[in-house]
Amino acid sequence: MATYIIKRLAHAVIVLWVVITITFLLMHAIPGGPFTSERNLPPAVLKNIETKYKLNDPLYRQYLDYMKNLLKGDLGPSFKHEDRTVNEIITEAIPVSFQLGFESIVLAILVGIPVGIGAALHRGHWQDRILNLTTTFGIAVPSFILASLAVLIFAIKLRLLPAAMWGGWKYHIMPAITLSLGPMAIITRLTRSSMLDVLGQDYIKTAKAKGLSPLTVFCKHALPNALIPVVTYLGPMAAGILTGSFVIESIFAIPGIGCYFVTGIYNRDYTLILGVTIFYSLLIVVMNVLVDLVYPLLDPRIKLTGQKGE
Amino acid sequence: MGKRSGFVRRCLGMLAVVLGISILIGCGTEKKKEKQFLRVFVGMEPESLDPHKCSSTYAFNYLRNMIEGLTVLDAKGQSQPAAAKSWDVSPDGMKYIFHLRENKWSNGEKVTAHDFVYAWQRVLNPQFASIYAFMLYPVKGAEAYNAGKITVEKLGVKALDDKTFQVELERPTAYFLNLCTHHAAFPVCKKVVESNPKWAGAPETYIGNGPFVLKEWVHNNKIVVEKNDNYWNKDKVKLAKIHYLLSDKNTTAMALFDNKELDLVDAPPFTDIDRLKKEGVLHLSDSIRTSYYDFNNKKPPFDNKKVRQAFAMAIDGETMAKKIYHDIPRVATGWVPKGFYNPVTKKDFREEGGVLLKFDPEKARQLLAEAGYPGGKGLPPVTLLYSTGVNTKLDAEAAQEMWLKNLGVNVELRNQEWKVFSSTRIAGDYQIAAAAWVGDYFDPMTFIDYFLSYGTHNYGKYTNPAYDALVEKAQNSNDQKVRMAAMHEAEKIFIDEMGLAPHLFPRSISARSPKLKNVICPGNQAYDFTYAYLE
Numbered sequence A: 001m002a003t004y005i006i007k008r009l010a011h012a013v014i015v016l017w018v019v020i021t022i023t024f025l026l027m028h029a030i031p032g033g034p035f036t037s038e039r040n041l042p043p044a045v046l047k048n049i050e051t052k053y054k055l056n057d058p059l060y061r062q063y064l065d066y067m068k069n070l071l072k073g074d075l076g077p078s079f080k081h082e083d084r085t086v087n088e089i090i091t092e093a094i095p096v097s098f099q100l101g102f103e104s105i106v107l108a109i110l111v112g113i114p115v116g117i118g119a120a121l122h123r124g125h126w127q128d129r130i131l132n133l134t135t136t137f138g139i140a141v142p143s144f145i146l147a148s149l150a151v152l153i154f155a156i157k158l159r160l161l162p163a164a165m166w167g168g169w170k171y172h173i174m175p176a177i178t179l180s181l182g183p184m185a186i187i188t189r190l191t192r193s194s195m196l197d198v199l200g201q202d203y204i205k206t207a208k209a210k211g212l213s214p215l216t217v218f219c220k221h222a223l224p225n226a227l228i229p230v231v232t233y234l235g236p237m238a239a240g241i242l243t244g245s246f247v248i249e250s251i252f253a254i255p256g257i258g259c260y261f262v263t264g265i266y267n268r269d270y271t272l273i274l275g276v277t278i279f280y281s282l283l284i285v286v287m288n289v290l291v292d293l294v295y296p297l298l299d300p301r302i303k304l305t306g307q308k309g310e
Numbered sequence B: 001m002g003k004r005s006g007f008v009r010r011c012l013g014m015l016a017v018v019l020g021i022s023i024l025i026g027c028g029t030e031k032k033k034e035k036q037f038l039r040v041f042v043g044m045e046p047e048s049l050d051p052h053k054c055s056s057t058y059a060f061n062y063l064r065n066m067i068e069g070l071t072v073l074d075a076k077g078q079s080q081p082a083a084a085k086s087w088d089v090s091p092d093g094m095k096y097i098f099h100l101r102e103n104k105w106s107n108g109e110k111v112t113a114h115d116f117v118y119a120w121q122r123v124l125n126p127q128f129a130s131i132y133a134f135m136l137y138p139v140k141g142a143e144a145y146n147a148g149k150i151t152v153e154k155l156g157v158k159a160l161d162d163k164t165f166q167v168e169l170e171r172p173t174a175y176f177l178n179l180c181t182h183h184a185a186f187p188v189c190k191k192v193v194e195s196n197p198k199w200a201g202a203p204e205t206y207i208g209n210g211p212f213v214l215k216e217w218v219h220n221n222k223i224v225v226e227k228n229d230n231y232w233n234k235d236k237v238k239l240a241k242i243h244y245l246l247s248d249k250n251t252t253a254m255a256l257f258d259n260k261e262l263d264l265v266d267a268p269p270f271t272d273i274d275r276l277k278k279e280g281v282l283h284l285s286d287s288i289r290t291s292y293y294d295f296n297n298k299k300p301p302f303d304n305k306k307v308r309q310a311f312a313m314a315i316d317g318e319t320m321a322k323k324i325y326h327d328i329p330r331v332a333t334g335w336v337p338k339g340f341y342n343p344v345t346k347k348d349f350r351e352e353g354g355v356l357l358k359f360d361p362e363k364a365r366q367l368l369a370e371a372g373y374p375g376g377k378g379l380p381p382v383t384l385l386y387s388t389g390v391n392t393k394l395d396a397e398a399a400q401e402m403w404l405k406n407l408g409v410n411v412e413l414r415n416q417e418w419k420v421f422s423s424t425r426i427a428g429d430y431q432i433a434a435a436a437w438v439g440d441y442f443d444p445m446t447f448i449d450y451f452l453s454y455g456t457h458n459y460g461k462y463t464n465p466a467y468d469a470l471v472e473k474a475q476n477s478n479d480q481k482v483r484m485a486a487m488h489e490a491e492k493i494f495i496d497e498m499g500l501a502p503h504l505f506p507r508s509i510s511a512r513s514p515k516l517k518n519v520i521c522p523g524n525q526a527y528d529f530t531y532a533y534l535e
Helices: A002-029 A043-052 A059-071 A086-121 A126-140 A143-157 A170-199 A202-209 A214-242 A246-251 A258-266 A270-298 B002-024 B057-063 B113-124 B131-136 B142-146 B190-195 B250-258 B270-279 B305-313 B317-323 B349-353 B361-370 B390-407 B418-427 B445-451 B465-475 B480-497
Strands: B037-041 B071-073 B079-081 B084-089 B095-100 B157-161 B164-168 B212-218 B222-227 B241-245 B264-266 B282-286 B289-295 B383-387 B412-416 B432-438 B500-505 B507-512
Touching: A002 A059, A002 A270, A043 B131, A043 B142, A059 A270, A086 A126, A086 A170, A086 A214, A086 A246, A086 A258, A086 A270, A126 A170, A143 A170, A143 A246, A143 B250, A170 A214, A170 A246, A202 A214, A214 A270, A246 A258, A246 B250, A258 A270, B037 B250, B079 B084, B095 B113, B113 B131, B113 B142, B113 B157, B113 B164, B113 B190, B131 B142, B241 B250, B250 B264, B270 B282, B270 B507, B289 B305, B305 B361, B305 B390, B305 B500, B317 B390, B317 B500, B349 B480, B361 B390, B383 B390, B383 B418, B390 B412, B390 B432, B412 B418, B418 B432, B445 B465, B445 B480, B465 B480
Parallel strands: B037 B241, B037 B264, B383 B412, B383 B432
Antiparallel strands: B071 B079, B084 B095, B095 B164, B157 B164, B212 B222, B222 B241, B264 B507, B282 B507, B289 B432, B289 B500
C-alpha cells in the first residue's frame, strides 16, 4: 500500500508540473495584463509597476522565479490585492468553501444514496418515475436559477431566511441545498442504475439461493458493489464542490474561494490564477487517491496495485 | 440489523456535528440593533485599503470615510477645508501653504505636516510604484522623481512646522485643491506605516484620521467601520456604524435591499429601475462621465472629418437613453458632461457651453455624401468594437441599427472581454470603439486634456495644433477666466472636428431607503457618509 501511495504521489507531482506550466503559458498568452485598463498609465508609472512585479523580465525568467518560490511553498504576492499574498488569500477563503462544500456533499450523499436505492427497489413504479423526472430537473436546471428562485421565495416573499451573506446556520441553508442539488441528482441516478445492475448479477441470485435473508443479501452483497461507481464520482465531485462554486458564492455573497477562479482571470492576477489552479489540481489528485483507498473496503477483490485480484 | 441501525446513527451523528459547526462558526450579518447603523452596498472587495495602493472607484468609497485629505469635496464637487483648516496661495499660483487643524489619527497620535510630506513622497516613490502617482504630477519635481530622474529632496513638498505643509507646483494648477481630495493625496501615519508595511491589511493595525475607523474586514464579504472618536468634527457625525456589503453582484445587493437588509445599493440592476422608480426609492444624480464612440482618426474612413461627423450625427441619443437605459442618462450635447462648475460665471460648464452636438440624420446623410460615400456606397467595411456586458451589447446593437437606418451603412460588431478590449484600444487596432470616460477631478481639464496630441488616453490619435495650444494655454494659466474660455474654445474645435462621438452623459443611480439622509456623492466619485444619518 505504501509503495502504491508513493507511486501515486510521484505521478501527482508530474501532473501538477504539467498543469502549472500549461496554465502559466496560457494566462500569459491572453491579451492584457494585470495593469491594463481603460486608463492608459503614464510611462513612468507603468515602468515602476512592471519593475516592481518583474513583469518586464523575459517569460522564462518569470517562470523559473515562480517555480523556485513554489518549491518553498510561496505562491507569491497577488497582483490585484496588493497587501495580500496568494497563500493568505487561499488560507482565508478555503475554510468557508470547505464548510459549505462539506455540508452540500453530506446532504447530497445522505439523500442521494437512499433515494437511489429506493428507486432501484421500486423500479418501474410511480415512485421511480417521479424520481426520474426530479433528478432530470436537478441535473438540467443550473444552480443559479435554483438559487435565485430560492432567494425570491424563502427570503423576499416568505422572509424565512436571509437573502445573502455568511454567518450562522440560517445563512447556510439555501446555499448548501442549492449547491447540493446537482450532485444529489447525479448520485441518485448513479446509485439507482448501478444497484439495478448489481441486483441482476449471478452472485446475488446465488446468495438468495443460499437462503440468505433479503436484508443480508442487500447490505452485504448488493450495496457495497453498487456504491463503487458512486465513490468514483465522489472524488472529483468533492474536489469541485470543496473549492467553492463561483455562482453560488457570488449569489449569496459568501467569502469562499470560488470567486477567485473567475476574478483572477478577469484581473489577470497571474499569481492568483496559478495559486487556485494548483490548489484545485492538488485537491483532485488527493481525492482520487482517497477514492482508490476506499475501493478495497467496498470490494475485497480490488487490490491497491490498481488491478483486480484473482 | 444492528449494523444497519449503527450506520444510520453514525450518519445522523455526522449531520448533527455539521449543523453544530455551522451554528458555532460565525454569527451572521449583524441584526440592526441601534438606529444609526447604516448597511450599504457601494461595490466589491477593494484591492487594498491603503490610500496609495488602491486604484478602483469602489475602494475610494470605503477609504473616503476612513481617511481625510487636506480638503474634501462638497455636494457640488467643490473643495472644502478638511485636515487643513485654511491655506494661502501665492499670487502666481505656484505655492500653497496649508495650515493643518488640530487633527488626530484614530490611535490618538497627532496628524502632522510631516505625515503629509511622508505620504506624498511615498506615493511618488518609484519603488513604491503607486498606480495613481500621476495625480500628484502637478507638484514640483513629482514626475521626474516618479520616473527616477531626481532624488526625493528635490520634490516640492515640505513641513514648515508640525502644522504647516508647503507645496510648490510645477506650473499653476487651478484645480490643485481639488486634487488634494483624491486618495493619492491622503496622509498616512508615518510612525505606523514605517513600522508595519502591512498596516492597511487588518483592522487591528489600520489607522485613519477620517470620521470612521475600520473595525472588521472579511474579504469578499463585509467591511465594518465605526465612528472615530478622535475625528476633529466627531460631534457632527451621527452614524455609529456602517456595514459595507462586498460583492460583485448588484442583484445580490438588490435582494438584500428588498429584504430590508440594506439601506443603500449603488448602481442597482437596470431590470429593477422601473420598479424602484415606482417605489420612490431610486436616487438619481449627475456623474462626471461621458459615453462615446471613439473613432480611430488615423484609419480610413475615419481619417475623414465628414465621415466622423456623419457617424456622430446619425446617433439618436434620446432613443438610446429611453430604450436601453430607462431614461437615466442625459443625451450628450458636447464632450464635457454636466457637473463642472465655472467659478467665474458661477454656472455649469456644460450649460454655458451650450449644445454643440445633436442628432441630425439628414445632415449626417448629406455629410457622408459630401465625403464621397452617398448612402454609404463605396465605404470600406466598418467594425464597432465593444467590451463584454449586457448594456454594452444592447448599446452597440442600437448604434448598428441607427447607422444602417440613418446612413445606409452596415457596421459589423466585434465583442471583446474587457482587458482584451483595453489592449486592443491601446494598440489602436480598431475603427470605432464604444467607450466611456470618467473624470478624475472636478475641473473640465479632466476631460479637455484627453485629446492633446501627446495625451496618454488619446487612443484615436486626434491631432490638432490649435487644440493643443488652447489646452496648454488653459493648463499654464492661473486665471480662471482665461482657462475656462480656452477650454470652451478647445471643446468647440474638437466637437466640430468630431475627434470622437459623445452620445450620452450617464447619470449615477442608487436605491436608497427614504430614511437615509445627507449622503454626499459628488459626481459619483465616492460616497461620503460623514454627516449622513437615518431618520
